[in-house]
Amino acid sequence: MKKHPPRDAAATRAAILASARRAFAAKGYDGAGVREIAAGAGVTAMLVNRYFGSKEKLFAEVCAATMDAPVILADANLSSAARARDMARALVGLTGPGAAPLDGFRIMLNSAGSKAAAGIGRRAIEKRYQPLLAGALGGVHAGERAALVFALVAGVQAMRQTMGLKALADADPQVLETLLTPLFEKLLG
């Protein structure tokens, strides 16, 4: 039995990845610095580049890892029509006060300014989220409808969290849920 060593490469790598995810979600690709990410993992900046090669590759890996678990869509079996309300409720809850872990879109939104980051994120979405939801939806124009679901989710999140628009941030969750449900119904149906 070998006891857990204080120098664990896998653990350190995971810590860097987690810190990067937090930092990118909070400040975007440009705003988050390598030194800051490293400090969040308790290591030096250079170690980040030793593990991931470059900041850009680190970002790509964060994107891929973040989108491995589609939070909103995972528990939503989209067959029933009542799922629209589930999605609305989930979206309102996950973008409400208390910094929910809807990291995927948040990273994208905050990193949209950087061309490189936007391209990486787009490819990650198209490879994971997009086929998953489009397949679950079925019917005509499933791809477009899935993408519009993303747009709606991203927009609500952008206005509520990143932008902090008062009319949405301070709104009654029940009201938002009621307003959003028919929108999802139209897109899912």
Added chain:
Amino acid sequence: MKKHPPRDAAATRAAILASARRAFAAKGYDGAGVREIAAGAGVTAMLVNRYFGSKEKLFAEVCAATMDAPVILADANLSSAARARDMARALVGLTGPGAAPLDGFRIMLNSAGSKAAAGIGRRAIEKRYQPLLAGALGGVHAGERAALVFALVAGVQAMRQTMGLKALADADPQVLETLLTPLFEKLLG
């Protein structure tokens, strides 16, 4: 009659403002540099600070100026139910290929990463767009519904333009229009 001098303060100021608007829309607050903005106006970086005090104040002025003319909402008299289709068509057209001048939201989206920029943009929206649309909408929860319209517009724009999601960017405009119209109907009605 004094002929137009080559040294026109007002014209230079306007040129800087226009260049800044372009740069911020393309690369966001952090991504656009003062030197780059100045070069786009044919002047030196220092002149920017002489006219606007700082990059942050320049950004605030760009936000205010950009949102003076609400492009989508201006020509849409929201009384009729058919206006939903108008808005859908306008949104699809303005976010399609050919880099439409829907700068307001694009600046916001690309600058969302910077906390300072996000705050400035939020205040600008809340002072201009928000009351205008909420007032035009009327009815119950007008504020929330107006904000959700913003969210939908911003989301579509983010996914189509900034992110470049293929399913939306390459989609048939007619299809998008058909899909978006009922969403706007729900929000406007």
Added chain:
DNA sequence: AAAATTTGTCTACAGTCGTATACTTATGTC
């Protein structure tokens, strides 16, 4: 024509960015 003021540029500074090279320290093996 001379003085004053506006309009604009040049140079420079402190700071941060991502990252490459060289080095130190801890681990695993013979």
Added chain:
DNA sequence: GACATAAGTATACGACTGTAGACAAATTTT
């Protein structure tokens, strides 16, 4: 215990950032 290798740090470099201060040129006023 000695050696090879993995894990991590220290220093530094060039390029960029926003901005301050001193200076040049053009315009307007007297």
